[in-house]
Amino acid sequence: MKAAVIVLPGSNCDMDAYHVLKDLLQLETELLWHRETDLSKFDLIVVPGGFAYGDYLRAGAIARFAPAVQALPDYIEAKRGFVLGICNGFQVLTEAGLLPGALARNIDRKFICKSVTLRIENADSPFTHLFKPGETLELPIAHAEGRYFDTPAQLEKLEKNKQIFLTYAEENPNGSVNNIAGIMNESKTVFGLMPHPERNSETLLGSGAGLKFFQSLVYSLEAVHG
């Protein structure tokens, strides 16, 4: 089993995700340079947080043309493994059309860094199965463009398919529609969320609850690989 963390120019949470996968979960993990296009040997690909290409124009707008990101559709199509976008990675995945919707500027226009309370809306996915449905947990957010938005028709579809797996439970820090904090694709192989589970994966940094997301993925992969 092998994971990759894509290093885009301007990624700055790449090492944080790497630390969790490699040091805490002892998963074989590589940093994947953005020019690489061969994703076939990886079972999990993480698009990390940061400011890829400076977030110029819109967060993720330029990053989606990076060769490694351009290789993702085939990887996903082939159901080769899981793709996880955290914060900026989520923005990249939506800009690339690999997850629906868009992330607009926070409603109060400012960057927000703080811990927020979240609720697990769907615990029946490879990314969330170690949680209980409705369970709440704290994770840090750190973004300026995290206001999830989509058309009413699309939102209805997301709700119907239970693609929304994570919502803001108490206050909605950025104005996201329906308090959406994290969504997945229809086939439950691509996950994106604005909060940072990798920043709360050790008790030293908080409750450590974020680790369960990564463990969920690893167990799911183990189930596949036997």
Added chain:
Amino acid sequence: MAKLAVAAQHGFSDREYEAICQALGREPNELELGLFSLNWSEHCSYKSSKRFLRRLPTVGKRVLQGPGENAGVLELENGWCVAFKVESHNHPSAVEPFNGAATGVGGIVRDILSMGARPVALLDSLRFGELSDGKSRRLFEGVVSGIAHYGNCLGVPTVGGEVYFEDTYSDNCLVNAMCVGLLKKHELKKAIALGLGNKLILAGASTGRDGIHGATFASEDLLGDSEEKRPNVQVGDPFVGKLLIEATLEAAKLPELIGLQDLGAGGLSTAPPEMAARGDVGLAIDVTKVPLRATSMSPYEIMLSESQERMVLCIKAGSEQKFIDIYRKWGLEAAVIGAVIPECVYRIQQGKKIVAEIPIPILVGGSPEPELDTRQPRYLGSISQKRVTLAKTFDLRERLLSLLRSPNIGSRRWIYQQYDHSVQTNTVINPGEGDAAMLRVKGGKFALAVTMDGNARHVYLDPYEGSKRAVCEAVHNLVAVGAEPIGITDNLNWANPTDPEVYWTFEQAIAGMSAAASALGIPFVSGNVSLYNQSEARKIYPTPVVGMVGYLKDLDKRVPMGFQKPGDLVYVVGKLDGNFGGSEFLKVFYNFVGGELEPIDLNFEKRLIEAMLSLADQKLLRSTHDVSDGGLLVAIAEMTLPKGLGAELRLQLLTEEKLFGEWPSRFVVSVSPKDKNKIESLLGNAGISFESIGPVERTTLNVNGAAISLAELKTAYESALTRFL
């Protein structure tokens, strides 16, 4: 001709111009004048300050690199080292707050990078006029968003800082940024050029017409009519800044790297000759080799440009391509622009043609130190005599809530919420959770604590004692979280030093800081001086800002600020009485700035710190907070907020002076009842007085019968800044 006029335009006195002519044995051309003007500017040469700076204590067993390099470096354990420095960007921020502050962050980060260290934390110390003033609000908002913009994009957490609002800064805001970096001892780099024939590489962003004469601009008073003289605003590109960090740390791994230096104020005029001076060599550079962003730039413009996000590297001849490839891989430019030469000169060529040539020893460090007088300011005599008549009775509740609502006291959440303080996943004490921020180091059991402090109102009232206090305040913040203070970086923000009264306060402040640091055994390893912070209307308060780093061997012994458990006992520890001088209380309720500043007994201070560290080391402290701005009751209120736990307190004496005086050498701690005897005997044996004031309690803060709900405290505290914004 108008040679002297051109010289004057470059800011030279006749005396300095003569010194130049004499040293060169001829008159300088315009480019040479430009080079001199930057190298000899106050900002780069420290000509008015260095005679006093020499008095600061700089040695210690951990010091690997003291003042003189891009940053100071201290050894921690197992080869781990910490590099840190503070830098000001006051004038640029006053002109364009967003870009001024952003490029300030970029600049200090590259200083740390120059040492071969990875930047792991940022802090910011800010001063503005009162928030009721619209211009101050705009500056404040712009500066905070500029710092956020740059630091967040870099992925370096901004974990702490401080801010004060005071009229004295309404024309000259202060923006000081501190960066902390980590490295292994063998990775240490210096800003040096060595080895005949070795090459000089310029890497990073291309060079444009930005900020020409920035350093000179920073070395003059900020005048209303200086629009015309203003250099182009420098715009930072944090994206390129981030790439530059990664590429440079990769390049620093190559054994062929000899010296590393960032381009800061003065750009190519100052950085390479400084490297040459350290290595006792000469350098020749060819301006036609410099990658340009703008067309048809003259040698003068190229040499004086302050374009951001650039580094110079001195490397072994023959290894050029390796370095260029690394920068290209990261999407950055890198070009060989020069080489080490035998003659000890800085030679600028345009192709084959030599367009300037100046002996290095004259250019770097050759500026004559101006003769400046000092005279004790007249205001000092009267201000310490000033007294205020206190009201006969007071409403404790109302007093406390009003103080918590003061922008100088209340919550800084509005600021730090805009800063990414958790990226890199090392921040174990976040802003608002402790007196100092704390960072773990992956792969180690130890932690670093960092803080910045400096209450300038105290320094204004008594430059010597106030500056001592700034050092002690930083020490307290580190000690409060359980960390041993190990090194200082300081930023001296002052008005125009040619005013003898201003210069006197400068000398006193350095004496005060030296006294405190020497007594407590903490070396200064880096720092910065920013002078000329005044307008026609106002001078700023003398404002020393102390940045300090602490070391904690076992991060499980860190101490939070908030009360942890009902039933725990609360103590005041240290100097139990003192006076009111310079307090926020007097300012808020009596609009009074004056009185005497309680002097610090440094012997007592030393014992107090040792005792506190020993308590922390034995894990006897459930929470600790130092008593500073706002005084005792504010400190206690701040301890109730993190976990929402109150206290049931009974103080022996209930005067306003006791509750709100800001005299130092005091902590509030909470401890488990089972440790009562241990703690009391330890403090008793150390000769440290203490007062037991009651237990932590669930719902309210109760002081001698006056009850204040935690919700009220919180509302007041949280509104301090937001009510203006």
Added chain:
Amino acid sequence: MATKEFLVKVLIEPKPELLDPQGHAVEIAMHELGLETARETRVGKLVKYKVQAASEEEVRKKAIDISNELLVNPIIEIFSIEVETL
């Protein structure tokens, strides 16, 4: 074929159905400064560039393409294009 130089401006604004807090804040400030009748204020982006091409038509077509591909996110933004011959 001979080419000429053109100046292109892409004017991008938030979709009408997306709340525009910045536009809202600007509108309030404009009212306070005496422009009381200002309404439907939107704050968006301007992307401006010079480009070589044979005809204005070609320039416009390419500008629309690059907007759809890169400059604009159609889920949250709408845009218009202005072209000038230089």
Added chain:
Amino acid sequence: MATKEFLVKVLIEPKPELLDPQGHAVEIAMHELGLETARETRVGKLVKYKVQAASEEEVRKKAIDISNELLVNPIIEIFSIEVETL
């Protein structure tokens, strides 16, 4: 006096002599996407609003005033104004 409604667009861009990191990044992306001749790319702001006034002249004058006062930072930005009658 009868008033009419106008549409105002304020086009704000970074001063030509200043670095525009965003414009630079966008230009590189445009080149890679096939618009190789794009140059001098600048990314700025668009402020758009509707307003009532007696004449286009008045609208323009007020737009200039509000730009100088509120919308534009003259230390780093320049602007132009477009007015349409609705």
